Amino acid sequence: MQLKKHGIHKLIVIGLIAHTCVEATVRFAAELGYEVTMVKDATADYSDEEMHAALDVNILNYASAIVITNEVIEALSFHVRLTHSTSKA
Numbered sequence: 001m002q003l004k005k006h007g008i009h010k011l012i013v014i015g016l017i018a019h020t021c022v023e024a025t026v027r028f029a030a031e032l033g034y035e036v037t038m039v040k041d042a043t044a045d046y047s048d049e050e051m052h053a054a055l056d057v058n059i060l061n062y063a064s065a066i067v068i069t070n071e072v073i074e075a076l077s078f079h080v081r082l083t084h085s086t087s088k089a
Contacts, residue, residue, distance in 0.1 A: 001032065010035045012072060013063075014042035018054035030062035038063040039072055 003011075011034050015022040022043055029036045038059055045051040055066060 003034070009033075010037070012037045012039060014039045016044050018043045018045040019050040019058075023054050023058050026059050027062045030064075035064045036062060037072070038066045039069055040066050041068045 003009075011029050013022060013026055013029070013036055015025070022038075026036050026038055038055070040055050043051075043055070045054060059066065
């Protein structure tokens with residue numbers, strides 16, 4: 001809840017061991033009311049089967065979006081440009 005105290009309501013999640021650590025983080029964040037975006041090509045696991053179970057079965061139930069790194073970079077770049085242009089107005 002510390003993040004919400006600072007006005008943060010959206011999380012971008014990456015990490016190792018998708019079927020345990022990452023999955024638990026996404027699930028807990030969603031249960032706390034955060035909007036969670038999962039970056040699938042910045043996440044790893046021990047095997048393809050465990051990765052599939054995490055990303056294609058379990059995390060789908062909790063994440064608001066599952067994207068790739070380039071999509072995150074594009075969205076953040078757009079946000080920075082938009083914020084920068086409106087601050088000049």
